[in-house]
Amino acid sequence: MERDISDSRNQSANSLTLSLSLDKQAVTMSASLFRATPVARSALRAASAVKPAATFVRGKATLPDLQYDYGALEPYISSKIMELHHSKHHQTYVNGLNSALTTIAEAESKGDFTKAASVAPLLNFHGGGHLNHTLFWENLAPASREGGGSPDGALGKAITTEFGSFESFVKQMNAALAGIQGSGWAWLAKDKAANGKLALITRANQDPVTGNYVPLLGIDAWEHAYYLQYENRKAEYFEAIWNVINWKTVAKRFEA
Amino acid sequence: MVNLGSIWQNLLASQAPLQSMTGNATTMAGLATYSLPQLPYAYNALEPYISAQIMELHHSKHHQTYVTNLNNALKVHVAAIASSDIPAQIAQQPAIKFNGGGHINHSLFWKNLAPAETPETNYSKAAPSLAAEIEKTWGSFDEFKKAFSAALLGIQGSGWGWLVKESTAEKGRLRIITTKDQDPVVGGEVPVFGVDMWEHAYYLQYLNGKAAYVENIWKVINWKTAEERFQGSREDAFADLKALL
Structure with a gap:
């Protein structure tokens, strides 16, 4: 499962650049969305005398900006739908993903892999929600601009x-x-x-x-x-x- | 002549296809059609907790679509049985389960709702024996409500939350379960009441404030219906569906 997620993450690296803001300490962007960073891992390997809380470094998922106004897809998708969909629904997935990642990082720092694994459904749901919506917004454009027609x-x-x-x-x-x-x-x-x-x-x-x-x-x-x-x-x-x-x-x- | 038994056989067929394909072709030959049940109250009767607009669309459009598509799927399924076309029978099973489940779930749901502040929605008066069992299981109504609400809010995607009476437990032990999409409660449990999520x-x-919907649904739970289903059998809970043929 980790492999699947990192596959799609790599493919969507462009999209996700938009939506990631990284802690200064974070090592790489690509390591930061779906798993704890190498720093946390080596800390775990070193195990004994580490203060876990001080060693977490991870990127935080953030809500990407839309490249058009909420009303720009009218009359096909209403402004109200776009606003709720982006500012509420997508935001909830972003929050849920960050919360799942925090739980996993904390569990990992304690070596509690049972707890980490138990978060997998939430990670899949909210991580998927964040990824899907990020890809979706970029798939849309106003009919008066790039939207519509057919591809050549x-x-x-x-x-x-x-x-x-x-x-x-x-x-x-x-x-x-x-x-x-x-x-x-x-x-x-x-x-x-x-x-x-x-x-x-x-x-x-x-x-x-x-x-x-x-x-x-x-x-x-x-x-x-x-x-x-x-x-x-x-x-x-x-x-x-x-x-x-x-x-x-x-x-x-x-x-x- | 099709009765409720045959729809259950269809539903169960997705789990045990061969079993249901032996011997029921004749009972299914004269296929009856299911129809949309009348609501036992007006579309606006659950205001302000569930708007008239929601109730009207939910009942007259969504539920009707499940009924229509169930009847269509059963028709194709019966033809496939008549022609001994097993692949074609299997191909209809997802549609039968989804639309049959949608029909069953909504039929149960309408009856387990009632206008707020009526005798039906008075928990302790309308459901004395169920209330005793709830308090035995969860400690208090508030604890039960908390657990049920958390289950509803934890559903990822479309689905339902149900309070069920387990069939095998002595004295009818209660349990909270969630089902995805339109999967009906198809074990031996008795569905006491359900909430559509x-x-x-x-x-x-x-809008996106589903926690407020979950909070308000408690105002319109028909505890009288819940009590009757709790005291009755699975057959009793589904009796209305038979009558809808």
């Missing part, structure tokens, strides 16, 4: 190859979104194990995209993502969101 |  270049070609046409891809992604039973996400991903072939996958709740898959484009199918505007008519939200998809971001991730 | 159950009124 290598990404456009790959979508046609994999799904028949852009329209067919949208249809398949909307069907995947509509088929989620409960809360979750649908993703266009690149499958590293299949020579970079595109794949359409869904994830339950806040499970992050990990392992062989590189997340390119995610759409949030939690009710909080659309309910204030679309109520139970989620198919209308899935139709509308294509007007504000930032294909430049998707292409950049695809080509990375 | 899907965002559609509270979002229009409480």
